[in-house]
Amino acid sequence: MYLNVHSQYSLRYGTMSIPKLIEEALSLGITQLVLTDINNSTGIMEFMRACHDKGIKPIGGIEFRRNKKLLYIGIAKNKEGMKELNDFLTEHNLEQKVLPDTAPDMEHAYVIYPFGYAEPLKIREYLGIHFEELSLLYQKDLSAIKDKLLALQPVFVADKLGYRLHEYLRGIDLNALLTMVEPDDKCRNTDMFLPPGELESRFNKYAFILDNTRNLMNTCVMDYPKGRVNLNRRTFTGKKEDDKALLYKLAMEGLVFRYGKNNRAALNKVKEELKVIDDLDFCAYFLITWDIIRYSMTKGYYHVGRGSGANSTVAYCLQITDVDPIELDLYFERFLNAQRTSPPDFDIDYSWDEREDVQDYIFKRYGKAHTALLGTMSTFKDRSVIREIGKVMGLPKAEIDSFTDRTLLTANQDHPTFKKIMAAYAMMADMPNQRSIHAGGVLISEEAITYYTALDLPPKGMPTVQWDMYEAEKIGFDKYDILSQRGIGHIKEAVRLVEENLQHKINIHDVKTFMKDPKLNARLQTGNTIGCFYIESPAMRQLLSKLRCENYLTLVAASSIIRPGVAQSGMMKTYIQSYHDPKNVKYLHPVMEKTLGDTFGVMVYQEDVIKICIHYAGMDGTDADILRRGMSGKYRSRTEFDKLIEKFFEGSKALGRPEEVTKEVWRQVSSFAGYSFSKAHSASFAVESYQSLFLKTYFPREFMVGVLNNYGGFYSRWLYVHELKKAGAEIHLPCVNHSLEVVSIKGMESYLGFIGIQGLETKFIALIPEERKRNGDYLGLEDFVKRTGIGLEQVIILIRVGALRFTHKSKKVLLWEVHSLLGAKTRPVQGAELFEVQAKHYELPELLNTQLEDAYHELELLGFPLSLSMFDLLQTSYRGDLCAADLNRQLGKTVKMLGQYVCEKTVHMKNNKKMWFGTFLDSAGNFFDTTHFPTTTPVYPFRGTGCYLILGKVVSDFGFPSVEVIRFAKLPIVGNPVMT
Structure with a gap:
């Protein structure tokens, strides 16, 4: 008879995980209960699964609060009732309206108001009364509300220790000391499951209240299907047979486009894949992805299709990806197979400034009721937990710092305050802290999504579900990953600049030609790749140089062996040695030679690990797929990953593998956990790397401007300016008569843009070039000030950065003049003047600027000097004994x-x-x-x-x-x- 139970998803309020909550209920003989987390339904589906597993009847609900105040509790009679509650909360979240004092009429849900609510109760509305409030009923005529009273025993904590944790959570949430957390800010210390019989004892004088409560709960049935079902949009065209026909037609058209008319091997591969796709009911998934790509291509957007989906020849034919699975001998079963325990995965990357439009198309095309972004759940982690606990305890910053310093861990072990913090840390670590938004996951459902969750409206401004990708998968949703990255923006901008400035048309998708270009491969071999996607970091440039990488296939391998799983296991060094001396490779076992000959016996890709688990240890495809997900970090704990260790060793032993060899093979397998790429993923990255390499090699100035205008990459902005200069560009400081918002280039001349000037307001970054475009160049300081309405502080920034040097006056003279012109006042933009009144001018002594002063201005306002180098600023003229x-x-x-x-x-x-x-x-x-x-x-x-x-x-x-x-x-x- 618990109508008001809370889990940890009542963020920074509830203390029990759903498994813990159910464990507590079971131990007390509770047979049904209602989960009512505060202003969310994050845990409802997880709660129902866990209850069914343990033989408890689950009921869903939501507790609605405004600020700290409990307004009412909604309890679903059934699936439709849960939708009504989710719809109500969603409406207020998406429209950013405050929750009202009274709930709307709901046909399939009950509403419970706290005792004291004075408005007349409707048919499905009740009053909840806590046992501490029963004295308020003494000698009252209850005839009018007798059938409306319910026992309201909230549950937030498991015991006294849990209550202390609750107090810490409330302090963290309110950013207040424990001693400053008011009673209204937290729950009662009795808000827990009571021992068997105690609730009945508390209400023994009002047994009818317990009867009302029991009767209401008995009418509730969460009639959701049990187990994982397919909740995704089931068809693209409206009929499955039409989906199948359309996918076949598109695949055959794409086959001709990609492979020509007479490629028998490709035709057979496509037909085999189409059969698997149809058998596993994924035609709609492919068609929807194709539809998204089709839309973006009509808009001229660039995309990169990666993830396990790039293993599919059908995806290649549909132009979802530019990676040729036949050329790379990719493993389609890694993407889709009959034993696969998880949905397939397409990751589609767009430029950072185009993704939002693609997402907007998806919402409009498939309907807001059926479309939402995927959420994430951030947790309390590591040293941040210690800091939060220390703050609510009122500890000084220095003491908190000492507790978070790893080097002082041993010294602090016996410190009483540290012990207290660590006890709280042990309970709080990995507890949900706040809901957020997934990097790019989009859900498209058959039913309205609000049957399964309420929706939030994060800063991104698009409806977002209240649970994460792990929960989505368990419920039955497959996500579409619509991602963004700067690398595509670099390429897009560079191509635009080349076409506009040089009138040279580029087919940037002609990657197969790029891969055969000796100039590109020579650059790759030297590691001269600054600005190029994924291959510009110091570690990657070193690897390219060590491998003397000169072709696409080697780059694909390099894109994966740079990952920590390979690098930290010591296998990266082994791979490099074997690459240079393949005749002397020593394989751990003949199976390694047979299955991993292409990578010299080194597990480089996720597929390699799967192959070894199957062929070396005799594991089945399902176990191999679980292990693959473990490698990607796509599990909530290591439990399922660790279970495979025993199977691996048992299977290896049964096949007669030497024990010491098996230990080393497993060491290499387990080192991949969370870090390895699929081969298709690496191949997709390598395609984009070649596109960047092409532009850097043949159009280095335009390419580097593209990098700068898309906010760089791995390095600081000044390094890309340095690379632009190395490419032969004459780089100018920002100028009000030449610069745009961003960096511009014409021929060999490049002007830095107004973006990047520290302290310059956004409105002037846009206004200065726009006004110049409309009405011509600025004639002088006074003309510039009048036409832009710029204030004294802002114009001083521009003078100091050198943006008014077209006047041929020194900065000091300009500063004198602008103070005379504006003083401390800002002049608004005036309409056209009938008579132009000139400002008075005074004769000044010669005021000159030095290069050193200019360099310091640039260092302050741009973050780097352009007039001088950092070496020129040194006190010493020494430049080292060698270069x-x-x-x-x-x-x-x-x-x-x-x-x-x-x-x-x-x-x-x-x-x-x-x-x-x-x-x-x-x-x-x-x-x-x-x-x-x-x-x-x-x-x-x-x-x-x-x-x-x-x-x-x-x-x-x-x-x-x-x-x-x-x-x-x-x-x-x-x-x-x-x-x-």
């Missing part, structure tokens, strides 16, 4: 170098120590890399951007030189002349 180009001639020697900091990477070692890898530019503008061991870096740490003097030993790994740092110091720069 990056000389390193291979100095192997084994201790050298002294000077480098401008580019980036660093911290790596946690197995012994809990850290080491660092650095990337620098020498004074000639070339890269070199450094290694910093745990013994040296604490003494000689990184100190942010700037130039460093580096003493170290030159080493080489597969021909790639780097410097192992012995000593290391950031060098001082000359002072700011304005400040001296």
Whole structure:
């Protein structure tokens, strides 16, 4: 008779997970209960599954609150009632309306108001009374409400310890000290399941209330189908047979487009796949994905299709992906097979500024009632939990910092406050903290989605379900991943610039030609790939150089072996060695040679691991698929992944595999957990990398402007400006008479845009070039101020960054004039003046700016100097004993170098120590890399951007030189002349 039970999904309020909640109910003999989390239905479907497994009757509901105030509780009579409750909450979430004091009429749901509600009750409305409120009924005439009274015993906690956790959660939610959390801000300490018979005892004088409660619950039946059912939109055309015919027609047309008219092998492959797709009822899934691609292509949008879907030749023929599965011998069964326990997966990437329009199309095409974005659930994790607990306990920041420092972990173990924090941490870790939005998952349902969840409206502005991808899959939804990435934006913008400025038409999708281009492959081999998608990071450039990568297939492998699973298992080094010396490869076992000959016995892709589990350990396809998902991190815990260990070893033993070999094979398999790519995924990335390589090789200036205008990539903005300069462009500071909002380029000349100037307001970033376009160049400072209505503070920023240098006056003169013109006031934009009144001008002494002053202005306002380099700002003229180009001639020697900091990477070692890898530019503008061991870096740490003097030993790994740092110091720069 518990009508008001809460789980952890009553965020920062409820304390029990759904399994814990049901375990508690079972232990007390409770046979039915209602889950009513606060303003959400996140846990309802999980709750029903768990109750059915344990033989408890589940009832769904929602507790509606406005701020801290309980308004009413909705309880579903059935599936339709749950939809009514979800629809009501959804309406208020999506329209951002506050919840009303009274609930609307609902045909299939009951509403319970807290005792004290004074309005007349309708037919399905009741009053809930807590046992502590029963005294209010004493000597009252109850005839009018006798049939409307229900026992309301909320459940938020399991016991006293749970109540203390609840107090911590409330403190965190309210950002308040524990002692400042008011009684109204938290539940009662009795809001829990009561021992058997106690609730009856509390209500013994009012047994009819318990009868009312029991009778109401008995009328509720959550008539949802049990087990996973297909809840996705079931057809594309309206009829399954028409879907099948349309998919066949499109696939055959695409077959001719991709392979020509006479490719028998491709025809057979497509027909085989079509049969599997139809047998497993995925025709609609393919057609809907094709429809999304068709729409985006009509809009001229670029896309990259990846994920396991790129294993499908049908997907290739439908232009969902540009990866040819036949050429790469991709494993279609990795994507779709009769034993597969999870839905297929298409990841479609768009440029960051085009994705939202594609999502908007999906909502309009398939209807808002049937379409929603996928949610996520962030949890309390790691040191952030300790910080939150420490704050509500009122601890000073320094003490909290000491508790989160890993190096002080042992020293703090016996500290009483630390023990208290860790006890709370143990209960709170991985508890749901807040709902958010998935990176790109979209659900398209057959029934209205509100049968299964209420919808939120996150900042993105599109309806979002209240549960995550794991729950979606268990309920029966397959997601469509509509993602965005900057790399596509780089390509799109570069192609546009080439076509507009050079009148040169590019077929950027002619990737097969790119792959055979010796110039592109030569660039790939040297690792000269700054700006190129996925292959520009220091680690990837090093790998390309070590492999001397010169073709697409090697790049596909490199895209996967750079992942932590391969790299940290030691197999990346093994792969490089074997790649250069394939005749001397030593295979762990003949099965490894037979199944992994192409990758020299190294498991590089998810498919490789699946093959080994099947062929080496004799596991079936279903277990292999579960393991694949474990590798992708697509499980809530490691439980299902760990269960496979026993099967793996038992199967290997039964097949007579040597025990020591089996241990090493499993070590390699398990190292992939959470990190490996499917081959199709790597192949998709490699296709995009080649598109970027093509543009960087033949149109380097336009390409780098494309990178800058899509907010860069792996590196800071200044490095892409440096690369633009290396490509031969003459780069100019922003100018009000030449610059656009973004970086522009014509011929060899490039102007930095107004975006990127620190402190410049968005309205002026757009207004300055727009006004110039409408009415011509600005004639001078006064003309600029009048036409834009810019204020003193904003125009000073533009003067200091050099954007008014067209006046041929020094910055100091311009600053004098603008103060005379505006003083502390902002002039509004005026209408056309009948008579132009000139401002008074005064004769000034000569006021000049130095290059050093300009460089400091640029450093402050752009984040980097353009007038001078960082090396020019150093107090010393020393530039090191050698440059990056000389390193291979100095192997084994201790050298002294000077480098401008580019980036660093911290790596946690197995012994809990850290080491660092650095990337620098020498004074000639070339890269070199450094290694910093745990013994040296604490003494000689990184100190942010700037130039460093580096003493170290030159080493080489597969021909790639780097410097192992012995000593290391950031060098001082000359002072700011304005400040001296």
